[in-house]
Amino acid sequence: MKKPIRQSNKAGLPPGTLLHVGELKSNTSMVTVCGFGESIFWEKSTDNVEECRKILREAAPTLWVNIDGLAQVDLLQEISTFFNLHPLTIEDILNTSQRPKQEEYDHYSYFTCRALSLADSNGAIESEQVSLIIGNNYVLSISERETDIFTAKRKRLKMNKGAVRLKGADYLAYSLLDIIVDHYFVVLEKTGENLEDLEELILQKPTEIYLQTIHALKREMIAMRQAAWPLREAIIGLEQSNRVFVDPDVSLHLRDVYSHVVQIIDTIEIYREMLSGMLDIYLSSVNNKLNEVMKILTIFAAIFIPLTLISGIYGMNFKFMPELEWLYGYPFALGLMAATAIVLLGYFKRKRWL
């Protein structure tokens, strides 16, 4: 989530040029088409344009076309022609640094957002753009990576589980959205655990490395907020889109997803506040360490300098210094030093520096 834009290579080209914009996250493209209804279910995959065309023509009450990977623009082109998509939609799908948004076209709703997932067990966040195109009896879902987060959904569809088979495209779209939003929670939970670990580490031993970690996490939280805020607006857009989401029950479900997104935004806010707190604790502990160092210096200097003075006094070369002649002059001097040191140590103890 580091470089939010990589669009400049388009500056200078005419609007409407089909060109993948953004880092290419997969070298292949795979189309998976599911046709299903109350009693029908078939699923076919291909990366061949011709074959794709054939598959799309097969009949089914509801069609779910899923594309993984944006490498083969021709596949996307083929599907876009079949469903009669607006050129701007294709442009938006290919520009993988889009801001989440929802747009109403003549015969379909276009919805795009960032899907988050954990790249590894350390909590590194992987982000990809997922676009949904929701028509009357079809849903197109386009994601950037090869392995998509919708695979489990398809399995359940096949095994005739859940309500999707009975309902239409709008309910399918809702359940895909639900999967995306649920993955935000997975990511946030891992981040929350990392935050708690980091807090403990900082309290134990603050080093400059953590400062960078704090700021990296802060920026990640901002990026997540910038993904979640427009997602919220986009869901409102879907809810108000009267054409597609006519079923009041699906509307209720969408409202539920909406309230989850609001909860995500709240959590991000809490995490940001936690990070601010850690920053304060880090900075304050740097100051405390300085205090510690200064105390040690002060104790050393304050104890040894007076002793050195005593030794200096008895190192003076005056002719008439009675102590020098004493039999126990030397032990007396050492005792004087010890006594001075003890008094000073007591002073610092009382000041609670020791």
Place this chain on the structure above:
Amino acid sequence: MKKPIRQSNKAGLPPGTLLHVGELKSNTSMVTVCGFGESIFWEKSTDNVEECRKILREAAPTLWVNIDGLAQVDLLQEISTFFNLHPLTIEDILNTSQRPKQEEYDHYSYFTCRALSLADSNGAIESEQVSLIIGNNYVLSISERETDIFTAKRKRLKMNKGAVRLKGADYLAYSLLDIIVDHYFVVLEKTGENLEDLEELILQKPTEIYLQTIHALKREMIAMRQAAWPLREAIIGLEQSNRVFVDPDVSLHLRDVYSHVVQIIDTIEIYREMLSGMLDIYLSSVNNKLNEVMKILTIFAAIFIPLTLISGIYGMNFKFMPELEWLYGYPFALGLMAATAIVLLGYFKRKRWL
């Protein structure tokens, strides 16, 4: 109020799966049903599904069904079937990390919020999700813990105290809301006292422990604000819900609860500002302590180093040093040192360092 989400275990399950989401705060479930009217009052409790079904069928002008503990999903299921609740409502009740919200269904209003209470006398805050379902002649109240905050209310109902017996479900719902909001004040007051204690402690002796306390309290305030803000919106939602709250007098009372919530939000804001102030005071006192340490070092060094120089001078081995031959050379040197020390002490006194 630490982990606002624990929802990730649902990611991957189909929407609509009935599953308790969130930490389970009670191992049992207990249903208490009150039937009441102007002249009727009965109250029955059970944790058995069959028995529950029977009780629900008993007649009363108004029915108040209270569920404590979410352990037995089947009880909730039974009640939900009786009152014909939407599956999403049940899901929301079982997901105990909901954001406070109000939702209008066909024949009832769903309202959920966080109820706060003091866990112990130190001011530790316990938070549970309370859901209210408000129908035309019934109210369902669902809380997570075994001992609910509504017990006192039931006693009063039984003793025919208050206006509730005369009025219907909407007034009952209002008075439950009123109890929840009043508990916020209890919590805020305890927090306020803790804040004042903390402030005094920080002024007396700032240690790093307080920094963490400040940030823990800050986070608690954010969590409370995130509970109170949507509560405010949810109450607005109830007020505008024309179907249930038709009685203008109940509307007036709701408006009153609303203004209490706004006052709670104001108080949270003041507390946040107090915490910011404490943070400043803490950080500044760390700096002041450094100043203190440095002053002591400076005084010691600045006084003893010159004296050491004097002793060093009279420790030089020059052949011709008249002072060394003096009879009172040694006392003279000691006197010189004393005079130097006095002058320097005077200097630091004038600088108000002593």
Place this chain on the structure above:
Amino acid sequence: MKKPIRQSNKAGLPPGTLLHVGELKSNTSMVTVCGFGESIFWEKSTDNVEECRKILREAAPTLWVNIDGLAQVDLLQEISTFFNLHPLTIEDILNTSQRPKQEEYDHYSYFTCRALSLADSNGAIESEQVSLIIGNNYVLSISERETDIFTAKRKRLKMNKGAVRLKGADYLAYSLLDIIVDHYFVVLEKTGENLEDLEELILQKPTEIYLQTIHALKREMIAMRQAAWPLREAIIGLEQSNRVFVDPDVSLHLRDVYSHVVQIIDTIEIYREMLSGMLDIYLSSVNNKLNEVMKILTIFAAIFIPLTLISGIYGMNFKFMPELEWLYGYPFALGLMAATAIVLLGYFKRKRWL
């Protein structure tokens, strides 16, 4: 203005219980009723319920009932019965930690806000809740303290001064509001003077005491802002309340009061910014003092340590040290020290540390 809430003792009581909530600021209650019209004016005071009932029945075109002190709830009850006030209104009057608000009832407008006044010449702010109930031909004003800020107003009414006698209840309500808002200016001006004094003190000699003063003032400003913001909204409410404020001229006057409140909010904002500035200046001056201390240490150490080295060198016991034999070896060594000291002093002078 420290403890904004003291409402928890009501948690657990049924809604509608008449009970004074908040610190009791007066042990007595005094009712003063003024009846007036273009040619009529009478004024009667009592703290007796029976007598009060009688007075209220006397005729006058406009009635102004003023209550000072909330100790005798029965007096308030009597008046409330006479004017047929809603129970919630009475509750709100008795809960003296209300947020300023305006509420429309069937036959009157209810308005409550905080009235500020200076407790003493140091600028300590006293705050009380003032409630206004504005009917068609009467105004009720309820304040917490014995000596109210409206006394001067009554005197002017008696002497037939000002436009109030000619106009009705709405104009009277406006002029009471005007008095309350004008007292905000008195308080703000004193605060402004205190701020300027504080700023000067901090610039002269920053001590930790001022840090606490700054934060106390900051909190006071927040409390004032939290009193002024809803006051603003409440005045808007009054302005839009079509029933009572029908006279367009009174509306103009209300608009004027409104713009004063906005000006108060602006001033509070400036004061808050001033306080932030002082905080910066304080913190920076703590740092500067540290710099000062360190400079003195550095100068002392840097000058005397080299001199000590010189004395140490000539205190060495080598057999062959030509300088020791010199006739003017001792003055030479002293001269060397003086020269070193002068060079170093020159260096620190050039660095502008002296």
Place this chain on the structure above:
Amino acid sequence: MKKPIRQSNKAGLPPGTLLHVGELKSNTSMVTVCGFGESIFWEKSTDNVEECRKILREAAPTLWVNIDGLAQVDLLQEISTFFNLHPLTIEDILNTSQRPKQEEYDHYSYFTCRALSLADSNGAIESEQVSLIIGNNYVLSISERETDIFTAKRKRLKMNKGAVRLKGADYLAYSLLDIIVDHYFVVLEKTGENLEDLEELILQKPTEIYLQTIHALKREMIAMRQAAWPLREAIIGLEQSNRVFVDPDVSLHLRDVYSHVVQIIDTIEIYREMLSGMLDIYLSSVNNKLNEVMKILTIFAAIFIPLTLISGIYGMNFKFMPELEWLYGYPFALGLMAATAIVLLGYFKRKRWL
């Protein structure tokens, strides 16, 4: 722009008392009346009430009455009677600490704002309240100072320059507003130059004086923002005032003035950010200076303390110390010191402290 309010002396007086509120900026009042039309122009000045009455009765298509200085309330009273102004308008004109606002009266628009000008070449800002009253065929402009910013305008009117002579009162009002807003730019530009100078000074040599300057400028910027924000709203008010500004062309011009005010607000925001940046730079440079001081102390101490140790070693009185007997023992010791010093200097050089 230091004391935004001085209104408290009115608290206690009845509303409607005519009294100048705020610092009196001029001891005289001067009325200048211009009557003009396409072919007419006359201009007369007076500070006498009788004469003023006569002048006002002279005929002209459009009348521009300009009042400089608020010392003579009777002059204002006379004019107010002539134009039949509402008492609240007069009160607002005399209260020179008004917040900028626009108010619609029956037969005129009242507009008040703060006019800024440079008091001297250092950029000290002078602020006065300017009120405009815009009727169908007259404009009243009232300013606090003797020398007003509208003099040049009158000269151009006389010489029949510009479009004002052809157009009516609304265009005149617009052009007066335009003059006021243009003066904001003059002030902002000078402030901008001062900011750049200050930034350079702080980078060269940060002293505590600049901290106060920064905060003084910050407060000035807040005061300007608080002048500019309501000015913006007031201009919107004028634009929407259908009665006076009927000419669509004047509306276009007003919109232009409006966008200038928005630009002023933007610039103030940039200046505030610049000041925040300077504050950071100042505070950081204080820290850097401390670093500098500490480095010098460390270098001195770290170099001379080991040398002193060497001299101390050879000052010990052991019977058997071979070096003491060496012929070149003394030069050897001095050489050892020199070598130690060189090694340490090299160390600090490598650390880039020298």
Place this chain on the structure above:
Amino acid sequence: MKKPIRQSNKAGLPPGTLLHVGELKSNTSMVTVCGFGESIFWEKSTDNVEECRKILREAAPTLWVNIDGLAQVDLLQEISTFFNLHPLTIEDILNTSQRPKQEEYDHYSYFTCRALSLADSNGAIESEQVSLIIGNNYVLSISERETDIFTAKRKRLKMNKGAVRLKGADYLAYSLLDIIVDHYFVVLEKTGENLEDLEELILQKPTEIYLQTIHALKREMIAMRQAAWPLREAIIGLEQSNRVFVDPDVSLHLRDVYSHVVQIIDTIEIYREMLSGMLDIYLSSVNNKLNEVMKILTIFAAIFIPLTLISGIYGMNFKFMPELEWLYGYPFALGLMAATAIVLLGYFKRKRWL
């Protein structure tokens, strides 16, 4: 982007005076007129007023008039007369410190914004004001510099590439806007790279120079935000302008540009947060350096002062000091010193200071 205003020289002039306001970025003016339609394309350039008049009269379905450089006001005047532009439009074009805005006139839409471009490879940002005037069958584009960012567009038009030739003035306007917005991305990307470089530099070696760089970049981001925010509003204005943008397809494209601007604003926000993070890292590393310096001082002082004390003790002149008589007294003393040093070094090692 340093001095956002330079408008003060107009203060005092009558409104309506045609005068270039702002820094003159080009000494010449060049008019390029393109006439085009589905099958027509011609392009002519001139800097002569007479010739310009002739060219403008040539026929074409759509006319694109591009002006580079504002030096020759007469050229602009000529064109303005031809297209019957409002004087305020001309004023706005000539005032090159306009805030981006969109204004609707009788027969055209006026749109102005800041176009950004990279001045050199270091990422220095060049900003110029670009104005668009969009009529029914013509577009006027006015930029401040000689070399405009629209040259490539004209080449494509000539070669009959893209959809512009087939569509009208509104689509041309959209594609010019698209070019401007795309250049924001170019600038932002370069800034992003610079930010990453800066971050690395600060982490490696924080010097005060970077503090200024951070604040310069911060201010640049504010300036960009102040260019982008009103640009967003202006595009909304264009979208809602029903007269010009009637084609629903162009509306879709405009919405696309709009979402790009929102993305730009998001990115600016991320960059601002990055800069805040860098500031924290810089300030913290200054503190860390102080810590480092203090540790070195403390280590030196704490090790050598005790050794000096030992040498001082054996330099005392007591008659009876047994160690002095020892044969190995001197090596014993040196050994004692070495042992002390080793113990202390161990202590500091355990404290992880070495």
